[in-house]
Amino acid sequence: MIKKLLLYVIIAVITFFISYGLHNYLLTSLDSSPSYRLRDVYIFHASLSLFFVLTFELIIYFLKEFKDQIGFLYLGSIVLKMMLFFVIFRELLSTSLQLTKSDKLSLLIPITIFIIYEVMVVVKMLNRAD
Secondary structure, eight states: OOHHHHHHHHHHHHHHHHHHHHHHHHHTTTTTTOOSSSHHHHHHHHHHHHHHHHHHHHHHOOGGGGGGGHHHHHHHHHHHHHHHHHHHHHHSSSSOOOOOHHHEEEEEEHHHHHHHHHHHHHHHHHOOOO
16 A cells, blocks of 8 residues: 555656656746745646555555545546636636737646556556456
8 A cells, every 4th residue: 555655656747757858848948937935836737646545556556435425526626627727817818918829828838747647546546456
């Protein structure tokens, strides 16, 4: 159990550092800088993804009868994550700030990366025979 949780943390941290580092390097090499702090967006998505993945693993471990509901809980977690993102970063997403295409793409990249991380982990959890 502890090994699984630690593995999820390590994978999330490695994913964060590699993806943020490459993204930041690419933006720097293109002389492009988003009008917001890219690191904060990555930290938000990485930490919430890790929180939900660890929560799902604990639910499966302690409440085995809810294992079949993890898929639905995951869908709800995506909605909750997006709502929290809009609340926390509302000034970034307000209509008064005009985002360039590069800025918009830089917002979507961390979302996509960490959704892929979540899906891979949740599918692995659901396919695991306990």
